[in-house]
Amino acid sequence: MTADIIDGKAFAARLRENITGQVAILKDKHNITPGLAVVIVGEDPASQIYVRNKNKSTLEAGMNSFEHVLPENTSEKDLLALVDKLNNDPAVNGILVQLPLPKHINESAVIDAISPAKDVDGFHVINSGLLATGGDAIVPCTPLGCLLMLQDRLGDMSGLDAVVVGRSNIVGKPMAQLLLNESCTVTIAHSRTKNLPEVVGRADIVVAAVGRPEIIKGDWIKPGATVIDVGINRVPKEDGKSRIVGDVEFAAAAERAGAITPVPGGVGPMTIACLLKNTVTAACRQAGIEEPEV
Ligand code: GUN
Numbered sequence: 001m002t003a004d005i006i007d008g009k010a011f012a013a014r015l016r017e018n019i020t021g022q023v024a025i026l027k028d029k030h031n032i033t034p035g036l037a038v039v040i041v042g043e044d045p046a047s048q049i050y051v052r053n054k055n056k057s058t059l060e061a062g063m064n065s066f067e068h069v070l071p072e073n074t075s076e077k078d079l080l081a082l083v084d085k086l087n088n089d090p091a092v093n094g095i096l097v098q099l100p101l102p103k104h105i106n107e108s109a110v111i112d113a114i115s116p117a118k119d120v121d122g123f124h125v126i127n128s129g130l131l132a133t134g135g136d137a138i139v140p141c142t143p144l145g146c147l148l149m150l151q152d153r154l155g156d157m158s159g160l161d162a163v164v165v166g167r168s169n170i171v172g173k174p175m176a177q178l179l180l181n182e183s184c185t186v187t188i189a190h191s192r193t194k195n196l197p198e199v200v201g202r203a204d205i206v207v208a209a210v211g212r213p214e215i216i217k218g219d220w221i222k223p224g225a226t227v228i229d230v231g232i233n234r235v236p237k238e239d240g241k242s243r244i245v246g247d248v249e250f251a252a253a254a255e256r257a258g259a260i261t262p263v264p265g266g267v268g269p270m271t272i273a274c275l276l277k278n279t280v281t282a283a284c285r286q287a288g289i290e291e292p293e294v
Contacts, residue, residue, distance in 0.1 A: 003227070003257035006149055012269035015148070016061060019276045021294035023062040026283065029292070034283035035064035035091045036120065036275070040098040041079060041105065042072035047098045054096070057272050063279060066092060076105045080113050087115040093283035094120035096275065117286055120278040122174065131177050136285075138278050143175040145270025146207055146228045147182075153226055153259050154205075158183040161202050165189045165216060165247070166209035171230055175207050196220075208247035218252020227253055227260040230267050 026032040036058045040051045051067065058065035068082060079097075086092045095118045101107050111119075116126035122140040130137035139147075150157065162184035166172035172188060179186045189199050191210070200206055200220040208216050209230035221227060231247030246263030254260050261267055284291045 003254040004259040005254070006153060006228075006259050006261045006266060008145075008149065008261055008266040009269045011149060011152065012145075012273040015270070015273040016057070016276060018294050019273070019280055020061045022280050022292045025292035025294070026280070027062070030287065030289060032283055032287055033062070033064050034093045034279050035066060036094040036096065036279045037066040037068065037086045037089075037092045038096045038098065039068040039070065039079070039082060039086075041070045041074050042102050044100070047100075051098055054272060054275060057276060058279070061276050063276070064091065072102055074102075074105075076109065079105060079110060083110065083113045087113075087118060092118065093286055094118055094275075094279035096121050118282055120275060120282055122278065123169070128169070128174065131174055134181065138282060139178065139274075140170055140174045141271045141274035141278060142171050142209075142230060142267060143178055144274040144277070145267055146175060146230065147178045148274070149228060149261065149267075149270065150205060150226065151182075157205065160184045160204040161187070162205040162207070163187045163189055163200055163203035164207045164209065165193075165196070165200065166207075166211070166230070168209065171209040175209065179205065179207075206248075210247050212247055213245045214247065214249040216248040216253070218249045218255060221253050221256040223256050224258040225256070227257045228267060229261050229263050232263060232268060 038051050038054050040047055055065045055067050086095045095114050097110055111123045114124055116124045119127055119138055122138040127137045162179040164172050164176045167188055167190045176186050176188050189196055197220040201222055203225055205226050207228045211231055213233035213235050227248055229246035229248040233245050234242045235245055236242050244264055
């Protein structure tokens, strides 16, 4: 069997087109221009690239983008003061503080300070609690992107065996909650899991989010399974350059899976699209209106 390749780039482009349409309706009918504030502290090069891409995508969708670039030595107090200002700014519907933060700043204190209604990352305990109890949460962007691709591919997932490999607050745990809400039988596997090949081998749905290059071997995959690879790992090549691989051994897994996301071009592009989606959702909820249908 050779798997269908799930084209995350094309899926994300369609989603962004839809969001652009929603934004146009919000402007025309409700006089609302959703606004996203992105805060970055310090000069981490990878974070700077993410923030630049977020800014560009936000503007392309017709939304307002407010970028706050703070120096590495910014105090926690000053960062919290900025978050407070953004919480109270009606033009700002979504707030994202780029992680990781410099070591002298307590990340949890900053995430806790963001208004849950504007927490478009979905990292606030109120949002994780709402997700866990089946409420109207803002869902973290990466797992939301994975869910949308799974729903598109599989439709009803009720009763399917789903294995999430990885237990981070950003991906693994919320992903497991989302799959549980879809009535899957969910297993969360991680670095201490005994007999990982057997656990993965039972799964109709595998979501790999461990951050270890090609740790999930192709011959573990159940024939016909749907495989979502969240990993983005840079590995050295023989010529001294590097290449990006996922957490799944792609070519071998594609021999057995029914469908699989590539790296790059799978989950990655969906994450920013879902950030824009969450910003529209947040703006509509704050205004007390339904999300426009495009
Ligand atoms: N750093 C890497 N990914 C993310 C993300 O999704 N949100 C935030 N806030 N920081 C990140």
